[in-house]
Amino acid sequence: MRKTHVGCIPLPMGQDRIKSRRYQGVYYRESTVATHRGRPDRSYWIAYRDARGKLCWLGLGRASEGVTEEFAHRKRNEIQNLARHGEILDAGRRRQPVLDDVFAAYMENARLLGKHTGPEESRYRTHLRPAFGRHGLPAITDDALTRHKAALLERLSPQTVKHALALLRRVVNYGLRKKMWTGHSPFGAESDFTMPRVENRSERFLSRPEADALLDELAKRSGQLADMARLSLATALRATEIFGLRAQDLSPRSNTLHIVAKGGARQGVYVSDDLLRTLLAYGRRPGEHIFQRRDGGPVREVYGAFQRAVDALGLNAGVSDPRQRVIFHTLRHTAISWWAQSGRFTLIELMELARHRRIETTLRYAHLIPGGVRDKLRSMHADAPDQWSKPGGTP
Structure with a gap:
């Protein structure tokens, strides 16, 4: 896919550019190599006029990344409304930071703080950069996040997807906090986006x-x-x-x-x-x-x-x-x-041994500690009169 530009930059006219039949200002190009669901993958673009009346182009991403004509149409309407109120500046004078730029700054800061960055770099490169790396904050909407989440869940576990999207949230918030971006976080309280629900914590342990x-x-x-x-x-x-x-x-x-x-x-x-x-x-x-x-x-x-x-x-x-x-x-x-x-460790000692950050995580193992509630209940029943455990017995 061609590098995404945000701003009033002419997009070369070509025979491979196709105008949407359903939505004004929405265009796409079909790949001659990549496919998505058995059809040529599409790269979606929108055309709009800024507050000065200049024609601007914005690349939104591919169908394989969760972008659809409907999404492009909504995004164009959103940008047009902002432009009418003068909230979109001419980006032709200065390239606006894209997610790749913000992530690079985020990683540099992490290294300066002495953090281990390998896992986050791998997670970003594999699960986030293909979909959002070349885009600025306006393209990272709650709708785009929801579509990307659905695409990732088709091939990854909910926990892996949650880790990836949590990283994206940290990077977006970093960009806003450092004034690299202006606007609102798509992860904020007003967003309709929800993180994947994870219900796969391990319960089995070996004998x-x-x-x-x-x-x-x-x-x-x-x-x-x-x-x-x-x-x-x-x-x-x-x-x-x-x-x-x-x-x-x-x-x-x-x-x-x-x-x-x-x-x-x-x-x-x-x-x-x-x-x-x-x-x-x-x-x-x-x-x-x-x-x-x-x-x-x-x-x-x-x-x-x-x-x-x-x-x-x-x-x-x-x-x-x-x-x-x-x-x-x-x-x-x-x-x-x-x-x-x-039975050799208290719950607090077990938390230290397991290197858990929260006691709530260690509490998952509390029922295994001898002398716990279950053992005391078992002992009470063992000492109770026989008729307590017989059918029809009265305590």
Whole structure:
């Protein structure tokens, strides 16, 4: 798609530009390469007159990005109304910042603050830039967000989509706060847009025999993957935290792993002597990742190999509820559940071990702690007279 311009810039006339039969001022071009739902993908543009009467063009994006003729028509009407009230300035004198510009400034600020930017850069490049990167704030409407959300949900989990859109919200708010943009946030209180609802938090954790069998099965396929799984079961590290481990992050004297945690914060995690020896045995130099691909690059995902091992053991056989399916993150959930079941940690200590930001997250494990409400209720019933539990009995 041609680079989007916002302002009174002539759009070359060509045979490939097609005028909408339904809406005035709406145009599109059909791709000769890309397709969308079995038809040539379309790039939509609108033409409008600014407050000075100059003809302006605005590219809105592709059909594959959720843009439709109806959306283009509504957007044109919105801009025309603003122009009539003199609220749109001539953008020909100075190029207005697009989302790519604002994101670059947002990332620079994050790096200056010492934050880990890798995950956000990848998320933006994959899920946001194709749809909005070349557009300014006027094109990022609640309708555009709703369409993009629907398009992402066709191929991604609600949690992944929520992470992507939450990043977009942070970038938009950054642009408004730093005066790079003027206007209103499409995520604001007046917007009709809603974030995806996520109901897929893991509930399943492995028994000791299941965990042992899984480690044995993984070892048959990949010793490195088995080590990663052992590390998660022992420390409750997330997959991305394991992927990011470098040799320089190991502190043998204090049995500590220094990790980049969720959100970019540096944290220290206790590791046993046995696991520490396993990690040191990889013989990596200080700046090298401990877990690497065959080409020497860092491991970025384990889904395929891990799920093949899970399938070989039948751990997900007949399980359709995503909250009950075994995935790599189940290992973290299992570790925390085992700590809770041990009875050695209070809820606050468990929160610290799990590195939860909110106590509400740790409360999911409260029922596993011995001596909790369920155990007390079970003990009360065990001490109650027999007739209490008999049919027709009267307490």
